[in-house]
Amino acid sequence: MEEYLTDQLKTQEYFLNMGPQHPATHGVLRLLLKLDGEIIRNVDMDLGYIHRSIEKMCERDTYKQIIHLTDRLDYLSSHINNEAVCLLVEKALNIEVTDRIKVIRTMMDELTRISSHVLWWGVMGMDIGALTTFMYGFREREMINDIFEETCGARLTMNYNVIGGLRYDLHENFVKRVKDFIKHFKKKLPEYDKLLSNNVIFRKRLEGIGYISKEDAVAYGLNGPTARGSGVSCDIRKIHPYSAYDRVDFEEITFPEGDSYARYKVRIQEMHQSLSILEQLVDKIPEGEYKVKTKAVIKLPEGDYLQRVESARGDFGVYVKSDGQKFPYRVKFRSPGFANLTALNKMSEGLKIADLVAILSTIDIVVPDIDR
Amino acid sequence: MNNTDIKNKIENKFSELTISGEDKEFLTIEIPKNSLKKLLSFLKNDEELKFDYLFALTGIDFGEELGVIYHLESTKTRKTIQITVKTNDRNKPEIETIHDIFPAAYFNEIEAHEFFGIKFKGHPDLKHLFLPENWDKGYPMRKDYTDINMLIR
Numbered sequence: 001m002e003e004y005l006t007d008q009l010k011t012q013e014y015f016l017n018m019g020p021q022h023p024a025t026h027g028v029l030r031l032l033l034k035l036d037g038e039i040i041r042n043v044d045m046d047l048g049y050i051h052r053s054i055e056k057m058c059e060r061d062t063y064k065q066i067i068h069l070t071d072r073l074d075y076l077s078s079h080i081n082n083e084a085v086c087l088l089v090e091k092a093l094n095i096e097v098t099d100r101i102k103v104i105r106t107m108m109d110e111l112t113r114i115s116s117h118v119l120w121w122g123v124m125g126m127d128i129g130a131l132t133t134f135m136y137g138f139r140e141r142e143m144i145n146d147i148f149e150e151t152c153g154a155r156l157t158m159n160y161n162v163i164g165g166l167r168y169d170l171h172e173n174f175v176k177r178v179k180d181f182i183k184h185f186k187k188k189l190p191e192y193d194k195l196l197s198n199n200v201i202f203r204k205r206l207e208g209i210g211y212i213s214k215e216d217a218v219a220y221g222l223n224g225p226t227a228r229g230s231g232v233s234c235d236i237r238k239i240h241p242y243s244a245y246d247r248v249d250f251e252e253i254t255f256p257e258g259d260s261y262a263r264y265k266v267r268i269q270e271m272h273q274s275l276s277i278l279e280q281l282v283d284k285i286p287e288g289e290y291k292v293k294t295k296a297v298i299k300l301p302e303g304d305y306l307q308r309v310e311s312a313r314g315d316f317g318v319y320v321k322s323d324g325q326k327f328p329y330r331v332k333f334r335s336p337g338f339a340n341l342t343a344l345n346k347m348s349e350g351l352k353i354a355d356l357v358a359i360l361s362t363i364d365i366v367v368p369d370i371d372r
Numbered sequence: 373m374n375n376t377d378i379k380n381k382i383e384n385k386f387s388e389l390t391i392s393g394e395d396k397e398f399l400t401i402e403i404p405k406n407s408l409k410k411l412l413s414f415l416k417n418d419e420e421l422k423f424d425y426l427f428a429l430t431g432i433d434f435g436e437e438l439g440v441i442y443h444l445e446s447t448k449t450r451k452t453i454q455i456t457v458k459t460n461d462r463n464k465p466e467i468e469t470i471h472d473i474f475p476a477a478y479f480n481e482i483e484a485h486e487f488f489g490i491k492f493k494g495h496p497d498l499k500h501l502f503l504p505e506n507w508d509k510g511y512p513m514r515k516d517y518t519d520i521n522m523l524i525r
Contacts, residue, residue, distance in 0.1 A: 045501075046501070047501050047502050048501065048502030048503060048504075051502045051503075053512060053513070055513065056512065056513055216475075218424055218425055218447060219424070219474065219475045219476065220475050220476050221425065221426050221427070221474070221475075221476030232447075239450050240450075303396075304400060304441075304454060306397070306398065306443065306452065306454075308427075315427070317427060317428060317443075319428060319430060319441070319443065321432065321441075330430070330432050330433075332428060332430040332441075334427060334428040334443075338479065339476060342475075342476065342478065342479045371502065
């Protein structure tokens, strides 16, 4: 009967507009779906709804002024983005920062990563239909935001890194609060597995869906947890270590399956690794200066500079071309989300709309990071 | 494999390019635009070099010339390499597309086309991605672009 129907009844392909105001697109992302019934034939995207041309704005700002703009790219990894610009300038001018700065930066990075991943985990459940996870995710995120607020003075756009160090020294409660958080989160992480990871419905929605092979992942420039879910080893913390990552012991998480569930597992395991990094460092914050003296006006020598860091979304890069002035000649922010989004069409071919929502969630996009 | 080895290997194969930066973090290559595709497919397919990960594709305005900068990374040696290609025609700048070698370049080329007006020869669909569909006010990332309302220096 089914064969007869598909033979005799021709369906007509049509277009469906998804977004820009759609809760599952995590911001203002517009997707144009070419559908055959409910089967996706093609996904086209339309971006730029919150394009602020930050790269152009950087051309009229000094290097110190650029840092705060990077907060506004991927706002869930703002601390890591700030660090990328600082590291680039420090590398170009041979500014050696103290161990204290390196360790604090690393700890802040990992706290940022956990806070980004718990938010992703909450929203991931919500996209699939498990509304409760959102509350659980925010419970842990709130603790981290409190830590940030006390030391950095802000909860989201911290702007804590400056060229040559940090803006303020650590708050006296920092170590205690981080220890409390580690203790709390260690208890709660297994709960995450109970709630979502081992849920039959949840797994059926993800396993085998949104497959992308290792070769394709490299060719499309995928990065971060998305690429590691396809078995690509691409952790910048391991490949090009920066700050204190060369002195901590952690594993790069990769899963070879290449489907949505593999990408999910990578992020869950990464939270365990981040927690272990925090544990290793929290008792060993060295004494020393929290800021190294730098020149008032910073000019990079003529040339090309590149700095890459591992943000919560992946391989975030800053490229600066300098002509020796105090303003950069050209700044490029290599957005991890943009690269991951380009493979969406490949991943979702032949699947249903509900699967597309799940895939979008597992590649964990943040639209300001894509639009720049 | 260090930068000098990579440099020698490329120079043996191609004569028309200039390579600098052996003592720096990564090599910088400048190549005429008609040999770009040959160089990129060599870099990608060579077993020893294996520069198969297109890290970034950046459009750039050099003042007189327009250009594109490619950053490649090798998944084997973990080395980075920078390739610059320039075109001196500001009215009709044309550079060949590389999206058939690196699929990752597809959307990045659309971005460079939108903001710098560089036409990628062979690209199937250079549409408006970030800018509105009916945008006709020029190329915003060029150095000579002016907009009294939006750009304050």
